[in-house]
Structures are given as C-alpha cells and as structure tokens.
Amino acid sequence: AQLDTLDLVVLVALLVGSIAYFTKGTYWAVPKDPYASSANLNGAAKSGKTRDIVEKMDETGKNCVIFYGSQTGTAEDYASRLAKEGSQRFGLKTMVADIEDYDYENLDKFPEDKIAFFVLATYGEGEPTDNAVEFYQFLTGEDIAFESGATAEDSPLSSLKYVAFGLGNNTYEHYNSMVRHVDAALAKLGAQRIGAAGEGDDGAGTMEEDFLAWKEPMWAALSDAMDLQEREAVYEPVFSVEEDEMTTPEDDSVYLGEPTAAHRAGQPKGPYSAHNPYIAPIGESRELFTVKDRNCLHMEIDIAGSNLSYQTGDHIAIWPTNAGAEVDRFLQVFGLEDKRNSVINVKGIDVTAKVPIPTPTTYDVAVRYYMEVCAPVSRQFVSSLAAFAPDEASKTEIVRLGNDKDYFHEKITNQCYNIAQALQSITSKPFTAVPFSLLIEGLNKLQPRYYSISSSSLVQKDKISITAVVESVRLPGASHMVKGVTTNYLFALKQKQNGDPSPDPHGLTYSITGPRNKYDGIHVPVHVRHSNFKLPSDPSKPIIMVGPGTGVAPFRGFIQERAALAAKGEKVGTTLLFFGCRKSDEDFIYQDEFKTYQEQMGDSLKIITAFSREGAEKVYVQHRLKENAPLVSELLKQKANFYVCGDAANMAREVNLVLGHIIAEQRGMPAERGEEMVKHMRSSGSYQEDVW
Numbered sequence: 001a002q003l004d005t006l007d008l009v010v011l012v013a014l015l016v017g018s019i020a021y022f023t024k025g026t027y028w029a030v031p032k033d034p035y036a037s038s039a040n041l042n043g044a045a046k047s048g049k050t051r052d053i054v055e056k057m058d059e060t061g062k063n064c065v066i067f068y069g070s071q072t073g074t075a076e077d078y079a080s081r082l083a084k085e086g087s088q089r090f091g092l093k094t095m096v097a098d099i100e101d102y103d104y105e106n107l108d109k110f111p112e113d114k115i116a117f118f119v120l121a122t123y124g125e126g127e128p129t130d131n132a133v134e135f136y137q138f139l140t141g142e143d144i145a146f147e148s149g150a151t152a153e154d155s156p157l158s159s160l161k162y163v164a165f166g167l168g169n170n171t172y173e174h175y176n177s178m179v180r181h182v183d184a185a186l187a188k189l190g191a192q193r194i195g196a197a198g199e200g201d202d203g204a205g206t207m208e209e210d211f212l213a214w215k216e217p218m219w220a221a222l223s224d225a226m227d228l229q230e231r232e233a234v235y236e237p238v239f240s241v242e243e244d245e246m247t248t249p250e251d252d253s254v255y256l257g258e259p260t261a262a263h264r265a266g267q268p269k270g271p272y273s274a275h276n277p278y279i280a281p282i283g284e285s286r287e288l289f290t291v292k293d294r295n296c297l298h299m300e301i302d303i304a305g306s307n308l309s310y311q312t313g314d315h316i317a318i319w320p321t322n323a324g325a326e327v328d329r330f331l332q333v334f335g336l337e338d339k340r341n342s343v344i345n346v347k348g349i350d351v352t353a354k355v356p357i358p359t360p361t362t363y364d365v366a367v368r369y370y371m372e373v374c375a376p377v378s379r380q381f382v383s384s385l386a387a388f389a390p391d392e393a394s395k396t397e398i399v400r401l402g403n404d405k406d407y408f409h410e411k412i413t414n415q416c417y418n419i420a421q422a423l424q425s426i427t428s429k430p431f432t433a434v435p436f437s438l439l440i441e442g443l444n445k446l447q448p449r450y451y452s453i454s455s456s457s458l459v460q461k462d463k464i465s466i467t468a469v470v471e472s473v474r475l476p477g478a479s480h481m482v483k484g485v486t487t488n489y490l491f492a493l494k495q496k497q498n499g500d501p502s503p504d505p506h507g508l509t510y511s512i513t514g515p516r517n518k519y520d521g522i523h524v525p526v527h528v529r530h531s532n533f534k535l536p537s538d539p540s541k542p543i544i545m546v547g548p549g550t551g552v553a554p555f556r557g558f559i560q561e562r563a564a565l566a567a568k569g570e571k572v573g574t575t576l577l578f579f580g581c582r583k584s585d586e587d588f589i590y591q592d593e594f595k596t597y598q599e600q601m602g603d604s605l606k607i608i609t610a611f612s613r614e615g616a617e618k619v620y621v622q623h624r625l626k627e628n629a630p631l632v633s634e635l636l637k638q639k640a641n642f643y644v645c646g647d648a649a650n651m652a653r654e655v656n657l658v659l660g661h662i663i664a665e666q667r668g669m670p671a672e673r674g675e676e677m678v679k680h681m682r683s684s685g686s687y688q689e690d691v692w
C-alpha cells in the first residue's frame with residue numbers, strides 16, 4: 001500500500017514538475033544581443049530586426065541557415081564553423097542564427113531549395129538550452145500551430161530540409177535528448193533530414209572528433225540533395241578588422257574590456273543579467289585548504305544596491321579576464337606584440353554576421369577580455385592556419401596535424417596546448433600572416449563560468465559566497481601545468497586583497513584593476529542565474545545531501561539556512577550531509593563552521609565523512625552512503641529530498657546507482673525497481689543534481 005501512495009505522490013509531483021519545467025523558459029528569458037545597443041556595426045541591428053527567417057534569408061540572399069541552441073558557446077562555435085565550411089567549400093550562402101531570434105510558426109513556408117541546420121546542445125537533465133526553450137516547446141507542444149493553420153497530422157514541414165547535430169554528455173541520463181526529440185518532432189511534421197543526425201559526446205571527451213566524423217558524410221549527402229559542387233576552400237573573412245590610426249585607446253569610444261556600452265560610458269545600470277554583468281565588490285576572500293600545493297577559495301561577493309537577488313541553491317557567473325602571460329604569448333605568436341595597443345574596428349562583412357566582441361577595441365583588449373584563448377584547440381582550427389604558416393616546414397606539419405587524428409592527439413591534445421602553445425610547439429617563428437578576423441571567427445567568446453552559491457539568501461541576502469577550487473593541474477602526458485582561466489584570476493584577486501607578499505605565485509599576472517581601472521578595489525563582473533536546485537519549502541522535511549569536495553558548496557548554503565531557522569526556533573528536519581575529501585587535515589573545507597552549525601542544530605545535523613587518502617583503502621562518499629543504507633532508506637520513507645552536487649563524470653553516476661541499490665535492498669524489491677524509484681524521484685524533483 002505504501003508503494004501505491006508513493007506512486008501517486010510521484011505522479012502528482014511529475015505534473016507539478018512539468019509545469020515548473022515549462023514555465024522556466026519565461027523565468028530565465030534573457031535580453032538578446034548584448035552589443036546590439038553598443039555596436040552599431042551589428043548586422044542584425046543595422047538591417048532592422050525581423051523574426052521571420054524566410055524573409056530574412058530572402059532579403060540577404062541566403063540559402064542556408066544554421067540555428068544554434070547554445071549554453072556555454074560550444075554549439076554556437078560549431079554553428080559558425082559549419083557556416084564557414086558550407087560557404088568556403090560548397091559555395092552555400094550561409095548565415096548563423098540564434099534560435100531564439102526567430103519565430104517558428106512559418107517554418108512551414110521554408111523554401112524547398114534552402115536548408116536549415118539545427119545545432120543543439122542538451123543542458124542539465126535533458127533540457128533545452130535557455131535560448132532554445134521556446135523553440136522546443138513550440139515544436140513538441142500539443143497545440144502546435146503553423147501560420148497556414150496546418151496541424152501535426154498534415155505534414156506541414158514537408159518542404160523543410162534540415163541537418164541536425166547535437167551536443168551532449170553520456171554521463172547524463174538524457175543523453176543528447178534535445179537533438180533526438182527535435183529530430184523526431186521535425187520528422188513527424190514531415191520535414192526531411194539530410195544525412196544522419198550527429199551526436200557529440202562531451203562525457204567521453206570525443207565531442208570534437210564526433211563532430212568531425214559526422215560532418216563529412218553529412219556534406220556528401222547535402223551536396224547530393226542540393227546539387228552542390230565542392231571546391232578548394234579558400235579563407236573568406238566573415239569580419240573585416242581595420243586598424244584605426246586616428247584613434248587612441250584612451251578615446252571614450254574605445255572598449256577597453258567593458259562588457260557593454262553603458263559600462264564603457266561609466267554608467268552601468270541594471271537590470272543585471274547574462275548580457276550585462278554587475279561589477280561587484282569582493283568583500284572578503286580567503287583560502288580554505290591547509291596544504292600548500294592546492295588552493296580552494298572562499299569569496300564573499302557583495303551585491304548590495306545592485307538590485308540583484310538570489311535564492312539559496314542558485315548559481316553565480318563570474319566573468320574572467322585572461323592571464324597576462326597568455327595574452328603576451330598569443331600576441332607574440334601572431335606577431336601582434338608591437339601593435340597590441342592599436343585601435344581596431346571589427347565589422348561584419350555580411351549583414352547577417354554578428355560581431356562577437358565589442359568594437360572599437362585594441363588587439364590587447366580583445367585577447368585579454370573577449371576571446372577564449374586558453375581553451376583546448378580543435379584539429380579543424382589548427383588546420384585552417386596552414387595557409388598562413390610562416391614557412392613550408394611548418395605548413396607541412398600543420399597539414400599533417402590536420403589530416404592525422406592520432407598524430408594530432410599525440411602532439412597537441414595530449415599536451416593540453418592552447419592555440420598559441422600549439423603553434424609555438426611547431427615553430428618559433430611568428431604566424432604574422434594569420435588574419436585577425438580568422439582568430440575572432442575561430443575562437444570562442446570568453447565565457448563566464450558558473451559557481452554554485454555557497455551561502456543562504458535568508459542569512460545573507462546581499463552577500464553571495466562562492467567556493468572554488470583553483471584549477472592548476474598537470475594532466476597525464478602534458479609537459480606543462482594547465483591553469484584554469486577564472487579560478488586563477490580569482491586566486492590573483494584574493495592574493496591582492498589580502499596583500500599577500502607573493503601576489504603572483506603562478507607567474508600569470510592579471511589586469512586586476514580592469515578596464516579604465518573600474519575594477520579597482522577588488523571588483524569582479526558577475527551575474528546571477530536562477531536554478532531549480534532548491535531546499536524543500538517545509539524545513540521540517542528531512543534532506544540528504546551528497547557533496548564531496550567543492551560539491552559541498554550549495555550544501556554550505558543549505559545548512560547555513562537550516563541552522564538559522566533552527567536558531568529562530570523553527571522545527572528543522574534531519575539534515576544529513578555526506579562529505580568527502582582527501583584528508584581531514586588538508587581539504588576538509590568549512591570544518592570549523594560546521595561545528596558551529598552543529599551547536600545550533602544539535603542532532604538534526606549529521607555529517608558523515610569519507611577521507612580517500614587516510615586509510616589503506618580509498619573511501620568515497622558512495623561507500624559511506626551504502627554503509628548508512630538503513631538511515632538513508634528511513635529518511636526517504638519520511639519523504640526526504642535527495643541532493644547530489646559536484647563531479648558529474650563519476651561521483652554523481654555512482655551515487656545514483658548506489659541509491660537504487662539501497663532502495664531495492666532495504667525495501668526487498670528487485671534491483672530494477674530500485675532504479676525506477678530513483679528515476680521517479682528525479683522526475684518528481686525529490687532527487688536533484690547540481691553537477692558539472
């Protein structure tokens with residue numbers, strides 16, 4: 001009988017869950033193009049924005065649109081690459097389009113002689129990216145209505161030819177579900193797919209190779225379908241980059257790292273969002289580890305007076321700045337050192353091309369603030385530089401790297417080189433012939449990084465805490481340390497703030513005071529992103545949290561909140577935390593704070609630890625979870641919420657499996673039934689993940 005009740009609860013929760021899911025799009029809706037107001041060079045702004053893709057393609061003489069649904073910029077990058085390749089190799093008239101910039105009701109009027117690409121990332125628990133939520137709802141919704149009035153049964157999209165590629169992660173249960181569902185929905189509506197629907201797997205680390213392997217047969221199929229003639233690809237710039245000798249970097253019109261025109265004018269104003277960050281003061285910063293060779297930062301980011309707000313469990317995005325050492329390397333490799341402070345104007349050659357960086361700016365600023373120059377490099381991008389190599393020997397080497405996947409892995413990928421390091425490994429001569437436009441096109445925009453807020457909004461509504469481990473690793477096979485962009489920048493800010501005698505132990509150097517010194521006094525650009533990772537509204541409900549390492553971040557917020565409620569005399573349910581780290585005296589972060597919370601909460605707070613390097617055997621949180629199966633099962637019977645945060649690749653998956661076993665074993669059910677129960681818990685929102 002108990003199971004029946006549980007099933008009913010699950011069904012109701014499922015319904016509530018899907019309502020929440022489908023309203024989330026509007027909640028998260030963000031303003032469009034960040035530079036639309038600032039960059040009059042922006043193509044879309046110039047030609048007047050239409051939301052009608054058919055009209056837009058007609059107006060601009062395009063026969064191929066590449067829509068992207070992107071969260072972190074990778075899908076957008078793949079879309080741009082496909083657009084370039086389509087144009088350069090096959091003479092297609094391509095345009096790239098943010099999927100939220102267009103309407104979908106007239107896709108039934110999409111001309112038969114044109115082609116639409118859908119490059120779609122799957123986000124979180126099989127969800128569309130923020131910019132693809134509306135598209136997804138439209139295409140898969142019950143009340144789908146095209147302009148012609150056609151319904152799903154009428155094959156309204158029979159004139160639409162499309163190509164599909166998905167970006168996913170197989171460590172998530174709903175692997176590549178976005179592209180799979182969109183592909184199925186398009187097919188159901190009568191559209192005709194060209195080539196196979198590609199799937200890239202970030203979980204297996206094969207995204208780039210999956211993409212490369214998928215696109216060749218796709219191009220062959222598309223050439224057949226559209227009768228395209230392949231030609232030798234020559235570089236055709238999407239942007240023009242002109243040096244402006246009349247303007248100095250001090251001129252008010254020049255962007256020196258500011259994210260928007262209002263910031264440049266020194267008058268930033270809210271609402272602050274993913275396109276308009278708040279320059280927040282860092283109130284306090286400190287080290288959490290006690291060992292010398294690894295660092296974990298605790299920072300308090302002050303949002304008072306910004307009108308920004310957050311809820312316990314939300315995320316904050318930090319907008320980083322590249323390290324000076326890497327900016328120098330990049331400028332040196334491309335022969336731009338001497339003119340690093342020259343002012344440049346970047347314009348879209350074609351009206352549909354969006355200039356991805358604020359302009360006018362300088363080479364130095366573009367590389368420091370706006371371009372992702374430290375990321376791993378793709379084989380395709382390296383091979384696009386062959387035509388601009390400084391001599392025949394390096395050209396031959398680049399061509400070999402481009403053609404030989406294994407060789408590229410050995411020489412570049414396994415060495416963890418960024419683009420400038422990769423070219424340095426080929427020759428010491430500078431690549432002065434590479435057009436800067438090619439670098440803007442080929443590299444991503446510098447992306448903000450997200451952090452799980454580690455404070456409670458109830459306790460400190462104007463101060464957001466973050467807990468970030470500094471990425472400084474020697475990956476197997478690599479000859480140098482790989483330094484994370486954002487965490488090393490934050491580390492430098494912390495060192496500066498605390499007047500540390502060695503502010504730059506990694507030799508990286510940063511422009512700490514920011515554009516026009518606007519970040520002086522230790523400020524950092526941020527925005528807040530709301531999440532679904534939430535405490536139960538009733539604090540008397542028990543909760544189980546699994547958060548090893550920095551995975552404990554949101555749970556510090558959860559515990560801070562429940563301790564405050566307990567101190568106010570509210571009834572707080574069992575609050576069980578599984579925490580893991582290497583050693584109790586090295587990286588057991590917030591240990592002292594937890595003692596204080598323990599005093600406030602008494603028996604209702606239980607912290608179970610797993611130290612992986614203290615005993616003969618390595619012990620992880622999932623082992624502790626198993627050992628405590630009766631307690632976990634009992635709390636679940638009391639309708640506990642279950643939370644997992646941290647490493648997506650291994651830990652989260654293991655915990656998921658172990659929980660299924662615990663439920664099955666403790667309730668005397670077959671193993672599959674345990675797994676199903678966990679699935680139900682996920683869809684009903686009582687099993688929540690915040691993993692990365």
Ligand code: FAD
Pocket residue numbers: 315320374375376377415416417418449450451452453467468469471472473482483484485486487488550553554690691692
């Ligand atoms: P990046 O420069 O982005 O590098 C990341 C990693 O990529 C490096 O460690 C390295 O392994 C690899 N890499 C980088 N360059 C190369 C190269 N050239 N070749 C090969 N490999 C390379 N992190 C926390 O510490 N605490 C949190 O609370 C937290 N919460 C998060 C919440 C969410 C929702 C998400 C999505 C992520 C969260 N993260 C958190 C992770 C965080 O966003 C960053 O990814 C992390 O801090 C690393 O950022 P970085 O800029 O320092 O490193």
